[in-house]
Amino acid sequence: MNAGRSARRTVTWRQGTKTSKRNPTAEMRSQFTALRVRPANKDIPRAADGSLPECWLIAEWPHDTAEPTDYWLSTLSTDTPLRELVRICKIRWRVEHDYRELKDGLSLDHFEGRSYLGWHRHVTLAALAQAFCTLLRLDPKAPAQA
Structure with missing residues (x-):
């Protein structure tokens, strides 16, 4: 696990259209963290040694909230940058x-x-x-x- 990923970092994932005094450039941004985890579920196939596969747990933790508001799991490779993880999570829009x-x-x-x-x-x-x-x-x- 990359320990540097566990700290919250502000990430801009795209340019929005609605400007404001607080955000004159209309950047879509928030704080995110990403950790490598092994989700437990009886339906997840295990490796030959019986271990569960690792994946990314990405959490959005906006500046003005006491706890994270959104979570995603991703099977992207371990060297995927946080910005790319966030961009893909937010592509739902x-x-x-x-x-x-x-x-x-x-x-x-x-x-x-x-x-x-x-x-x-x-x-x-x-x-x-x-x-x-x-x-x-x-x-x-x-x-x-x-």
Whole structure:
């Protein structure tokens, strides 16, 4: 275990959009710590010697709270930097944003068919439409929408 990982450190995982007097650059940041642990569970496969596998326990401990507020387990390698562990833990926001965009803007929730094949086609086309819209948004030469 890397003992240096157990101390809380402030990590910025991405740039936000909402600025304030306390945060004029809109950085998304908090305090985090990461420790190597061996979670115990009867369903976790053991190594040949009977030991449980090590993984990361990442905890978010915001500056203004008395105790950690969020926890994650990760099987990333032991040399993964804390900043990368945090970025991956916090990527859930991107997944939720994409899902909301697919559901609300690209009709993922409008399918009312009765077959798996029909649902699969609908989801495939909705995902392609979302990917196309994302590529358009990333293109600096694409015209802005009114």
